[in-house]
Amino acid sequence: MNLYVLTLSVLFTLSQQVPSSEKCTCELSHSQKVFPHDKLQTAEGNATDCNSRITPQKTLELESLLLGLERRLDQLHTDMSILEAEDDGQLYGVLSLYIIENEMTEIKLLLDKLNRTTLGHQDLTANTLLQVVKGRQDNKHLKADLKDCRTAINSTVAPTHPTQGTCPHGHLLNITGPRVYTAGEYPGSYPFGAWGRDPEPEAGKESWYWLVMLTSSNIYAHYVRLYSSLSALIIGVSTPGNVQIHSSNPTTNTIQGPNVVLYGGALYYNCYNKDAVCRFNLTSKTVTTSQLPAGTRYNSKGNFCRLDECYSYTDLDLATDESGVWVIYTTTQDYGNLVLSKVEEGQQPTLGQTWHTSVFKQSVTNTFMACGILYATRYVSKSTEEIFYSFDTSTGKENFNLGILINKMSSNIQSLNYSPVDQMLYTYCDSKMVSYKVLFG
Template sequence: MKLYVIISLWALLTFTHQAPPREKCACELNNSEKAFPHEKLRIVETNVSDCNSNITPQKTVELESLLLGLERRLSQLNKDVLILEEEEEDDGEFSSLDDGELYGVLSLYVIENEMTEIKQLIDKLNSTTQQHQILTANATEQLDNLKAEMQELERFDTMQVIKGQQVNSALKADLFKCNKKMNTTVTPTEPPQGTCPRSRLLNVTGPRVYTAGEYPGSYAYGAWGRDPRPEEGKESWYWLVMLTSSNIYAHYVRLYSSLSSLIIGVSVPGNVQIHSSNPTTNTIQGPNNVLYGGALYYNCYNQDYVCRFNLTTKSVTTLQLPKGTRYNSKGNFCHLEECYPYTDLDLATDESGVWVVYTTTQDFGNLVLSKLEEGETPVLGKTWRTSIYKRAVTNTFMACGVLYATRYINKEVEEIFYSFNTVTGQEKFNIGIFMNKMSTNIQSLNYSPVDQMLHAYCDSNMVSYKVLFG
C-alpha cells in the first residue's frame, strides 16, 4: 500500500514537469481620440491669471476718484467766480478803492490757482483714460482668444461633464431667483438709532475714492478724512496724518484745500507741525486720529492720554484716560494672522462730536467707549462698556451715536459685524455688512457725517466708501 502511494506521487510530479507551458494572451488597444493637450490648458490658465492681475478694482476706482475730484473742484471754482462777480458789483461799498482792488486781485489769484489745479487734474484724467483704453483693448483681445481656446478644449469633454455642470449652474440660478421672489418680505421700519435723525446703517458701497496721494507706497500707517465741524472757509478741506517714523509716530498733520488736491498730491497750505522732533512729548502715536472743530485728536506719545492739538494756536492739551487703560501696543486691534501695532486708542467722530475707543485691564480686554466733551481741554464724558473683545476687532467707527466694529474676512473683504447703540445699550453681533478692500489691511477707519463717507487708510492708500442709512 505504501509503495503504491509513493509511485503515484512520483508519477504526478513527472507529469507536472512535462506539461507544456501555457500560451500568453495579449490584446492591442487603439485609442481613436486625440491625446488631451495638457500643456495648452496650462498656458490658458496662465493667460487667465495674467489677465485677471492686470484688471483690478483699483483701476476702475482710480478713474472714478479723479472724476469725483474734478466735479467738486469745478463746483468750488463756480462759487468763487460768483463771489468775485458779486464783490465787483458791490465795489463801491469798500472803505477805499485800494481795498476793493486788493480784494479783486486776491480773488483772481485764488481762481488762477484753482484753474491750474483743474488743468493738472484733467491731464491726469486724460492720461489715466488713455491707459484704461489700451488696457480694455488688450483685455478684449485676450478674452476673445481665451474663449476660442476653451471652446476648442471642450471637444475633449466626451462624457459631457462640463456641459452638465453648465446646465446645473443655470438651473440653480433660476431656482434661486424663483425662491427669492416667493420669499420676499417687507423689511419692518425701525425707529432712528443713536443721536441723529438717520435710521439704522443699511450698507456701505464703493469704494468711491481710491488714491495713493503724494507718496505712493511710502507710509503704510496713517489716517485721513474731513473735519465734521470745520472752521469757516475750510468746509472743503481734507486732512492727512502719515506715521513717518517706524510706522508708529508722527509730528504733523498735512492739509489739502479740496479732494482734487488730495488726489493729485498738491498740499495747500501744507504741514501744520506739532513739534520739530519726532517722536517727543505730546506728538502722535498710532494711526487712529481724527480732526474735529479745527483740532486734531490722537493718542499722545508713550502715554495713556488723549491729546488735542489746536491747528490755529498750535497748542496741545491732554486728557488722561481711566486707570488701567492699555497703551503702548498692549491693547491693539487684531485678526487671526496679526495685530495692528499701537492701535490701543481709536479716536472717532460722528454727528455729535468726538469719541474714544479703548480697553482696560478691569474690562479684561473688552471694548470701552467714552464721549469726549467739547472744549479747549478735552474732558471725559459718559462711558459705556461692551462685551466685544478688542483683539477680535480690526477697526471701529461711530455713526449716529452707534459704535460699529469690523473684522477681517480675507484679503479682499472686511465685514462690519458688530454694533453698540449708546442710546438703548443694545448690542448686535450679526450686522453682516461687507466692504470690498483695495488692499489687505485697513489701518484706520473714520466716518464723516459731512458727506456720510467712510474714510479708510489702507497700506498707504486712501480709500472712501459711501454709507447708506435706512
C-alpha cells in the same frame, strides 16, 4: 461714454455688495414640489462670472480718468479767466497762452486715453449686461419658487437688522465703493496713517482734507498735512502744507498710533507715551490733554488684531460722528473688552459718559462711530472686511451679527473713521487712502 461708465459702476456695486445671509429653518414634506436647486446653481454661476469679469480696478481706472479730466477742465477755465481779466497784450499774454496750450495738450492726452479705455470695456459691458438681464430673469423665477416653498413648508426666517438708536439718516444698511482710491503724494512710503475731513471746519476750510502719516518707526508723527481739496490730495499738492506739533519726533505730546481724527480745527490723538487723549489746536498751536481712567492699556498693550497678527500702537481709537468726538480703548478692569467714552469739548477736553461692552478688543480690527452707535470690524480675507458688531449708546444693546461687508483694496486697514459731513468712511490701507459711501435707510 458716460452711459458705459454709469452702467459699469452700477453693475460693480450690485455685483460686489453681498448682503448677509439669512437662515431658513424648514420642515420638508416629500409630497411637496422639489426645491429648484438647478435654477439656484445657474443664478449663482452667473453672479460668480459677473464678479470675475468686473473688477474694482476696471471701475477705478475709468473713475480716475474722469476725475483727472474734470480737474484739468476746471484748471483750464481758471487760466482762461485770468487771461481775459489781466491780458496786457504783451509778455504776460504770451506766457498765459503757453500755459493754456500745455493744459489743452494734457486734456487731449486724457481724452485719448479715456476713449481707448472706454472702447476696451465696451464688449465687457455689453456681455455683462446680457448676463445681468438673464440673471434677473432667473432670479425672478427663483423668487417665485422660493415663495411657494416657504408657503408650503411653513418656513421661519429670523431677521438680522442692526440695532439702531435715533439716527437722522435711518439704519446703517450697507457700505459701497470704494469711491476714492489713491496713493497720494507719497506712494508706498508710509504704511500707517489716517486721513479725512473735519466735520466742524473753520470758515473757508469746508473743502479741506487732512492727512497724518506715521513718519517715525511706523508709530509716531509730529505734524498734520493739509490739502485745499480732494483733487489736491489725489495729485499730491499740499496747501497750506504741514502744521507742526513739535520739531522733534517723537517727543512730549506728539502723535502715537494711527487712529487720529480732526474735529473743530483740532487734531485728537493718543499722546506720546501716555494713557491720555491729546488735542492739538491747529490755529493756536497749543496742546491740551484728557487723562483716561486708571488701568487703561497703552503703549501697544491693548491693540486691534486680526487672526494671529496685531496692529501695533492701536490702543486708543479716536472717532467722530454727528455728536462730536469719541475715544475707544480697553482697560485691565474690563478684561480687554472695548470701552467707549464721549470726549467733551471745552478749553480743556474731558471724558463724558462711558459705556462698557462685551466684545473682546483683540477680536476686532478697527472701530468707528455713526449716529451714537459704535461699529466694529473684523478681518475676513485679503479683499474683504466685515462690520460684524454694533453697540447702541442710546439703549445699551449689542448686536454681534451685522454681516456688512467692505470691499478692500489692500489687506490691512490701519485706520477707519466716519465723516458725518458726507456720510463717508475714510480708511488708510497700507499707505493708500480709500473712501467708501455709507448707505442709510
